[in-house]
Amino acid sequence: MIIRKLFKFENAHIVRGCSTVKCRSSIHGHSYKVELLFASNFLDNGQMVYDFGLMKQNMKDLVESFDHAIALWRDDNPEFVHDMKKHSARWVELPVSPSAEQFSRVIFVMIDKLLSLTSTINGEKEVKMHSVIVHETDTGYAQCFSADAYSKNMGKIKLEEIIFSRQVLNDFTDKELFEKIKRGEKFLNPESV
Numbered sequence: 001m002i003i004r005k006l007f008k009f010e011n012a013h014i015v016r017g018c019s020t021v022k023c024r025s026s027i028h029g030h031s032y033k034v035e036l037l038f039a040s041n042f043l044d045n046g047q048m049v050y051d052f053g054l055m056k057q058n059m060k061d062l063v064e065s066f067d068h069a070i071a072l073w074r075d076d077n078p079e080f081v082h083d084m085k086k087h088s089a090r091w092v093e094l095p096v097s098p099s100a101e102q103f104s105r106v107i108f109v110m111i112d113k114l115l116s117l118t119s120t121i122n123g124e125k126e127v128k129m130h131s132v133i134v135h136e137t138d139t140g141y142a143q144c145f146s147a148d149a150y151s152k153n154m155g156k157i158k159l160e161e162i163i164f165s166r167q168v169l170n171d172f173t174d175k176e177l178f179e180k181i182k183r184g185e186k187f188l189n190p191e192s193v
């Protein structure tokens, strides 16, 4: 069975090198919709694959790290990257360009890692990240599966190479969240949410 939880964020970017002129040459924003899809052949004590409420903790914080932020590609013009960081408190620097495709890969890698570090306590079994869908507009989306997320052809995404601004980190409920994930620390799901 597959379940899906929808999150939303507003983000600004430029996607260099693409065919669409407006997209590659002007900062513009999108109201992103992100779907996290999880799969399991089992149900927990509440006869659910994974309680949606549990997703509205650290997972939500990770997805919403992009909210009201500018997504910067590490390999963009250094002057542009520098100036954006200087003038915007919330920014995220990525090792890949912020297309819908790469957003879906980045989010897959982060959520998959968090899930793998999380111990469940309500009978959840073999819950796997199925895919991540990133809707950039009402008419265009990218869907990332595991093979895409970890594809070398599409550019390796290392968590260490995703850099959040101080303001983004401060806005996490757990300010150490991303550091803990990078260190591989364990998370324990709460009994109640």
Ligand SMILES: Nc1nc2c(c(=O)[nH]1)N=C([C@H](O)[C@H](O)COP(=O)(O)OP(=O)(O)OP(=O)(O)O)CN2
Pocket (backbone or CB within 6 Å): 015, 018, 020, 023, 028, 098, 099, 100, 101, 136, 137, 139, 140
């Ligand atoms: N495969 C992709 N194509 C495009 C992406 C992308 O991330 N992946 N991104 C863009 C731009 O960001 C652009 O702003 C969105 O383009 P588009 O879907 O054409 O947006 P419109 O609002 O103009 O779409 P309509 O269908 O005309 O409403 C470009 N391409």
